[in-house]
Amino acid sequence: MDNKRQFILNLFASLISFAANLGIGFLMTPFIVQQIGAEAYGFVGLANTMINYATLFTLALNSVSGRFITVAYHKGDKSTADKYFTSTLSSNLVIVAILTMIAVPLIWNLEHVVNISPHLINDVKILFSFIFINFLLSTLSTVFTVATFIKNKLYLSSIANIVAILAKVLILIAMFGTLPPMVWYVGLGTCAMTAITFIANWIYTKKLVPELRFIRHGFSVSAIREMLAAGIWNCVIKLQQILQDGLSLLVTDLLISPHFMGLLSIAQLVPTTMSGLMGTISGLFSPEQTKFFARGQKELLLQELKSGMRICGFFVNIIFVVLLIIGEDFIRIWQPGQDTKMINILMQLTMLGFFLSGVATTLQNVPLLVNKLRPYSLGWLACGAVSFALIILGVHLFPSSGIYMVAAVPQIVGFVANLTFVPLYASRCLNLPLWSFYPIYLQYITSTIVSIVICFILHSMLMPKITSWISLFIACTIYTLTTIFINIIFLLSSRERSLITRKLITKIKK
Template sequence: MNKKQTNINIVVNIIAFAVQIMIGFYTAPVLIRALGTEAYGFIGLANDFVTYISIITAIFNSVVARFISFEMARNNVERGEQYFNSILAADFCLAGLFSLAAAIVVPNIDRIINVPKDLILDVKITFLITFLAYILGVITSIFTTAAYVKNRLDIQGSRNIIQSLVRFLFIVIFLNLFQIRIYWVSAAALIAAVVVAVLNINITRKIMPEIHVNIHKASWSMILELVKSGGWMAFTSLSAILMRGLDLLVANLMLGSYDMGLLSVARTFPNYFSSIINTIAPIFSPVFITLFAVGKMEELRESTKASIKSMALILFVPLSGFLVFSGDFYTLWLGGYSAGQIRMITALSTVTVIQSFFDASTSTMAQMSVVTNKLKAPVFVSFFCGLLNVVTVFLLLKFTGLGVYAIVTSSTVIMVLRYVIFNSFYCAHVLGLQKREFIPGAIKTWITVPVLIMGMLIFKYLIRINSWSHLILAAVICGGLGYIGEFFMLEGCKGAAKIKFYMQKLKSRKRLQKE
């Protein structure tokens, strides 16, 4: 693996993730205090509606970066350029289609979902702005592939940081200078989307100058080829919606806008964990694709194993910390909520986060279906899991008193089984290896989780957390010790050797600088 570039990509994207958390940390309590739990839930629901229509764009855009990367790795620049312009033409057509959909959905949104009368106008404006931001993203989505193709996902991370900061800046301006409305969050996101669109175009020109925008090079045969592969990924997107994308809509229609609001609050930070997993895991893909394209299968196998440990090392400590300290965090963060509401939000968040441990450790293995362009089996498995989840949720809501807990429990149980059983075996299968090739490495990461949680629980009982300073102190100490412990648990004796090697390297650099 190109370890240096991969590590840079990871670090920059983690910083981008941290910035996103800061935004959510600031905006959620302000909006909840000013507008109430019900209103806050409609921000997430508007984004979910955009996710529903993203199934169509996934048909075209989900695999184009893989095709361009594959051709560029083989120095077939002309074909890479044709793929680029083919998707650009397709995206313009899709943008027109989505504009028509928005014109129909937005004016009638109160007839589609349950909206309190006093929020109807605000909700319509929120949905309209959210659709506009998405349409802009569709038109310029092809320009996001350059960072992937050139394995410069640090640029993508930097771009995400800029987008988050612009969004945060305008959220602060809108919420402090104008009357607080839920659509200000969407308006800030639209402005940030405009800035990022311009950045993406400039980045593409700079790091991938051999690719030029020329709509005349668009090829319908290539679009159909991408549809053939991307159709399976779109099916996967549909499966993801059936699995987790309908939770707020189901809560709104079957339980009411209040429970939807509580669920929206509870999934705020679990969604961030899912987001960072989905951001970091593809960082390994450019290297995987290059190794696969040139037939270096042994290096690809070792790179995959290394990525499993890397994902666990990066994410297991914060995930464990969230499980242990989430109750204390929500008590401080949502000061206006009752003890019962805090317990409910904590429980919903905890159940949702559990699946992230297994998602993180198998997410790079899941990328192998795209690398090898063998997408059918994952699609059918995902779709089956999605259908099973929908059926299970409706049965639980109808025949049990679980209420909103049914929504998160069903998806967590099903997804954990999918990650553990399918991702590991299928990755080995498409690479022509023994089915159990990656299981030992994954199990080794999972064994560290109880150790991390137990250590943090012991520390929690030693310090009483009743202020932000206490919580930050606990996070710093548990985080530091957790990362040290996780490193040695995953690396074993090699960990000490690696530390010694890097210390010697650092000393030699200092010695050279002095000379």
């Protein structure tokens, strides 16, 4: 299968997986909120956020192991690839054991760490337990995801993810439909989903790269040291993300109120999904980028980076524009009975940071690709520290507007960083002129602004009031098609247009 057909297959499967995840999230969230209340649902987001703090202990190794294994594999050095694989899995087993000893007493005394209403204490503790088990499974399964990456068959991971999502839905429906409503059911469903993908990735590893093996005496301290030397800077980046975004729900719970934390958690669902989409789309280009870098094919690498920026921006731009136009109508229909205006404002403020993230996400992978993470991570850490300081200051100076400060400040800081620091540092890493990626930025900004203006005019003329799911669907379809058309004109290059056009022609012929 040639590279373009492989990419289309990976893209198609990833979009189906994303749509399934998005659709299930939208359908299940209002159902769950109605069952348990906004406050209880807020602890789902808080649990995931706090568990993310634990990834600081695993990220240094797991964030770079795939890169080291893949580069060694494509260089034909199978023994080195086995060494990295074995060392990563062995280390993760040790880390999991240590973190478990820390997590058990912490969860047992959780009501002394965060604000929990008395009637929710046991329910929330069980939720956190399942979310932590999910984290352990995710940590152990990370090294097995490298198989589909090495062979550039990411569609297989998407298929496994779709099956896992359906299993989670069935579990949630069965639990909420037959038992008294509890928030911990969400944790159980999440664990089941991760377990299924774990098993699938283990099978993929056996089938796709049988020569990649866990060697009983293959643990290498030097391999761990080499990976940690590169990956430690990803921990710094993760710390920045925690300071900039990851503490928002915790700060809201401790300094404002659990109720507002619940509203912010609902508002963050769409932006979080957008973040996942960006990671998924940009990740589709990573196998080829890694291969081209390993082989020293700089021109092909640059071509893949620019295509990744445009195509990732293409899809993120659609969601950004459509939700900007119909956001309040969507929240009113999706979350009846909730504070529609506040949730929409919080969602729009949170989405500010995604105005440029569509094109910037691909470039954020460059420092890892070329193993030049130190200056990049320290730069982002400075952004995170500034963001966190401004949030705390804003909450204390403007207590009545504190929730809006929590939502807006990190996104403004992220916007500035993605506009300046990210493209400039990526250009430096690749020894390119500093302005190399700004033409694509300009295309993306132009496409976004034109799309917003035209869709706003259409909204005012055709559908000023949306009162049902049917009218919402019609409006989304109109604005999506409009944005796609504008993106094709202003954002995509002839290479991406040709790729899409040939695929459409093939489908029509079939």
